[in-house]
Amino acid sequence: MNIIYAPCTSRNASQSLPSRHNVVLIIFDDLRPTLGAYGDRLAQTPHLDAFAQGSSIFTRAYSQQALCAPSRNSLLTGRRPDTLHLYDFYSYWRTFVGNFTTLPQYFKEHGYYTYSCGKIFHPGISSNNTDDYPLSWSAPPFRPRTEQYMNSPVCPDRWGVLRKNLICPVHLQTQPYKTLPDIESVTEALRFVQSRAKSRRPYFLALGFHKPHINFRFPRQFLAHFPLSKFYNYTDDTLKPPDMPAVAWNPYTDVRARDDFKYANISFPYGPISTHQAAQIRQAYYAAVAYVDDLFGKFIAGLDLQSTVVVVLGDHGWSLGEHAEWAKYSNFEVALRVPLIIRSPEFPLEQAKRLYGITELLDVFPTLVDLAHLPALPTCNRTKMPPQLTCSEGKSLYPQMQGVGLATQHVALSQYPRPGLLPTKHPNSDKPKLHNIKVMGYSLRTDLYRYTLWVRFFAQNFTCDWNEVYGEELYDHRLDAGEEMNLASLSDFDEVRMRLRRRLLQAVGS
Numbered sequence: 001m002n003i004i005y006a007p008c009t010s011r012n013a014s015q016s017l018p019s020r021h022n023v024v025l026i027i028f029d030d031l032r033p034t035l036g037a038y039g040d041r042l043a044q045t046p047h048l049d050a051f052a053q054g055s056s057i058f059t060r061a062y063s064q065q066a067l068c069a070p071s072r073n074s075l076l077t078g079r080r081p082d083t084l085h086l087y088d089f090y091s092y093w094r095t096f097v098g099n100f101t102t103l104p105q106y107f108k109e110h111g112y113y114t115y116s117c118g119k120i121f122h123p124g125i126s127s128n129n130t131d132d133y134p135l136s137w138s139a140p141p142f143r144p145r146t147e148q149y150m151n152s153p154v155c156p157d158r159w160g161v162l163r164k165n166l167i168c169p170v171h172l173q174t175q176p177y178k179t180l181p182d183i184e185s186v187t188e189a190l191r192f193v194q195s196r197a198k199s200r201r202p203y204f205l206a207l208g209f210h211k212p213h214i215n216f217r218f219p220r221q222f223l224a225h226f227p228l229s230k231f232y233n234y235t236d237d238t239l240k241p242p243d244m245p246a247v248a249w250n251p252y253t254d255v256r257a258r259d260d261f262k263y264a265n266i267s268f269p270y271g272p273i274s275t276h277q278a279a280q281i282r283q284a285y286y287a288a289v290a291y292v293d294d295l296f297g298k299f300i301a302g303l304d305l306q307s308t309v310v311v312v313l314g315d316h317g318w319s320l321g322e323h324a325e326w327a328k329y330s331n332f333e334v335a336l337r338v339p340l341i342i343r344s345p346e347f348p349l350e351q352a353k354r355l356y357g358i359t360e361l362l363d364v365f366p367t368l369v370d371l372a373h374l375p376a377l378p379t380c381n382r383t384k385m386p387p388q389l390t391c392s393e394g395k396s397l398y399p400q401m402q403g404v405g406l407a408t409q410h411v412a413l414s415q416y417p418r419p420g421l422l423p424t425k426h427p428n429s430d431k432p433k434l435h436n437i438k439v440m441g442y443s444l445r446t447d448l449y450r451y452t453l454w455v456r457f458f459a460q461n462f463t464c465d466w467n468e469v470y471g472e473e474l475y476d477h478r479l480d481a482g483e484e485m486n487l488a489s490l491s492d493f494d495e496v497r498m499r500l501r502r503r504l505l506q507a508v509g510s
Contacts, residue, residue, distance in 0.1 A: 021345060022196075022308045023107065023372055025206045025364075026296070027075075029068065029119060029213035030328065031314030033339045034289050037352065044225050044290045047297030048312065052341050054305075054349045055312075056401050061340035061359045062412035062445055063316035066328035067431065068213075069122035071315045071361065076102045076121065076136075078365035078377070078392030080413070082508070085462050087417045088433050092128045094135075101390040103365045104136040107204040110374045115192055116141035118185035118208035144184035149176045150210065153259075155217065166258035167284040168217040180217065181210050186295045190302045202372075207299065212288035212318070214254065214327075222287040222294075231282040232275060235482075237324045240270045243486040245471030247439055247454045250319075250329035251423040253430045255281070269423035272324050282320050306345055309371045311364060314338035322482060329416065329430040331443035331452045331473075333483055336414050340364075344371050347401055355400050358410045358445060362394030370398035382509055412445040413507045417457065421470050434459050439470055444504040450475045450483060451500035466510060474500065 035045045037052035038059070064074040069089045070081045077084065077093065077100045084093045084100075093100055104114040114137050121127035121136075123143070131141040154175060155168035172178055189207045196203050211218065240249060251269035255261055266273055273281070296312075303310070317335045319325040328335045340359060347353075366377045380391035395410070419427040419436040427436040440457035443450060454471035455464045474497050475483040487493045 020202045021372060022202050022304075023112070023204045023368060024303065024308055024310045025103075025120075025204070025368070026299075026310065026312045027072070027120060027206070027208045028292060028312075028314045028339075029208070029210050030316065030318045031212060031289065031339060032317035032320075032334060033314075033337060034286060035293075035339055037341070038339060042226070042230060042286060044286070045293040047293050047300065048339075048341075051296075051300055051310075051312070051343065052352050054352070055310075055341045055343035056347065056349070056353045056355055056397075058340040058342070058355050058357075058359045058397070060356060060412075060445075061313070061338050061361065062336045062414055063314075063338055063361050064414050065416060066316040066330060066335040066414070067416075068315060069124075069126040072120070072122050073126060075313075075315065075361040075364055076104070078103070078362055078394050079380070080362065080393055081415055082462065083380075083387075083393065085434075086126060087415075087437060088431065089122060089124055089126050090433060092125055094128070094132075098387050099389055102132060102136045103368065104204055104206060105132075106365075106369065106374070106377070106390065107372070108136065108138055112202050112204040112372075113138045113196070113199070114204040114206075115139055116206045116208070117189045117192065118142070118144065118182065119210050120206040120208040142185065142188045144181035144188075146175070146177050146179055146184060147181045147210070150181065150217075151215070155215070155259075163259040164215070165260040166215050166255060167260060167280055168215050169220040169223045169284070169287070170217060171220055180219075182292055182295055185209065186299045189299055193302055209292045209295070211292045212285055215258065216281075216284035216288045218288050218291035222291045223283065225290055226283045226286050228279050228283050231279040231286075234279070234282050235321045237322055237484075238272050238275075239324050241323055241484060241486070243489065244323065245454060245473065246423065247418050247421050247471045248330065248332075248441065248452070248473060249423050250325055250327060250430050251425075252319075252326035252329075253425065253428055255326050268425065269429075270324070273321075273326065278321050281326065285318065285320060305343065308345070309368065310343045311368060312339065312341040313361065313364065315361075323484075327430070331414060331416050331441050333445075333450060333477075333481075336412075336443070336445070342367070342371075342397070342401065344401070346371065353401075355397075357400060358412050358447060359397060360394055360412045362392065363397050364394070366392045366394055366396040367398055367401075370396045371401075411503065411507060413504070414443045414445070416441045416443075418454070440464055441471070442504055442508055443473075444500060444507060446500070446503070448477055449496070449500060450477065451497070451504060453501060453504060464510065466505065472497070
């Protein structure tokens with residue numbers, strides 16, 4: 001039987017549509033595609049892999065900025081960091097730029113009960129210290145009580161001293177409240193789902209996992225799943241590539257600041273980290289992913305997938321030694337590419353459907369609107385003044401899920417700011433504050449290439465001088481998926497490079 005969805009004009013009207021699907025958005029923090037469903041042979045993610053089997057898997061999805069607050073606010077508003085003027089953690093778009101409608105707010109305005117568990121918006125000023133409540137959410141968001149200890153000395157070393165370690169496998173009974181934030185968030189999300197089981201009003205639930213974001217704190221048993229020996233030859237990269245512009249480098253200051261790495265004498269800014277420490281970080285990252293996969297399995301088992309649209313994604317990636325870099329804070333593929341998996345009762349699948357077109361996290365907002373059969377979200381008109389409050393700069397992936405078009409013409413545009421041309425501790429070149437930003441790196445991912453241009457940026461008026469270029473990168477993914485060889489200086493690629501520069505300027509809107 002075909003279900004006909006009538007346009008929704010008020011909360012009462014939407015409440016009269018019990019057949020409307022619930023929607024669940026699941027965000028993992030700092031998750032690159034280290035999943036079996038994405039072909040990673042080291043991953044142990046049976047629950048996410050099983051979920052992906054009946055889903056659409058977007059194999060080339062990209063974040064707009066490899067930093068939590070800008071990425072999440074971009075995803076949740078459907079606007080690029082340049083539109084939000086948010087590149088750090090210290091401004092709230094509604095008061096700083098414009099009162100733009102968010103994804104959960106749009107669903108709330110169309111009759112959905114909206115609720116947030118865990119880390120969805122980045123906490124703090126960038127979400128008004130309220131997780132954007134009450135505009136985005138029908139009830140105050142749930143934040144785990146153990147969240148306050150995320151960066152506290154809670155990692156016992158072999159002498160029993162509590163440390164602020166990067167690698168922190170623990171016994172739960174030794175931790176505050178004998179639990180961890182993601183365990184609390186899943187418990188609350190399951191409680192919420194059960195409480196809404198008999199409601200005629202559809203819900204929009206956002207569940208945000210804190211892991212695998214550092215520190216790598218997870219139940220100790222997950223570490224045993226991953227022999228350390230498997231992570232020594234993960235990548236051949238041990239030194240900064242000689243043709244990488246210095247402005248492109250991230251010196252992984254947050255990794256260096258942890259107690260178990262603080263005294264390792266890792267030279268600033270290029271390291272390298274020792275082979276043994278590198279293997280330990282990779283092992284811990286994969287163990288953290290296995291931990292949240294286990295929690296994901298517990299949550300998804302309590303969900304009625306026959307009546308629920310589910311989207312699973314990472315907010316950005318994380319480098320595991322590629323280019324001898326760690327953490328995020330860059331414009332490389334490993335920092336920007338994320339898993340994006342969508343499952344809808346409208347498209348029942350017996351096996352995974354892999355979609356290879358270039359997609360962006362910006363596309364999630366309009367896609368979910370279409371999957372819920374709400375009034376279509378308009379595409380933002382950049383020249384319209386005053387700016388539209390309800391629109392998206394992304395595209396809907398709904399046609400691709402229907403099998404209409406391969407989207408090979410699409411590109412992904414990402415960016416990262418720097419305070420100067422060289423990596424620095426003060427100001428922190430990994431996480432510069434707005435007033436310190438003097439360089440912006442724009443990165444264009446096409447079907448075949450990644451092209452990145454680092455230019456002069458003026459924080460006072462959010463403009464760029466495109467003639468003042470501080471670095472240029474060109475990688476051909478047909479032969480160089482690891483982005484190891486920068487082709488920008490080779491005259492044989494001048495025509496390709498200039499064509500991509502024109503396309504990047506067009507994408508930026510300059």
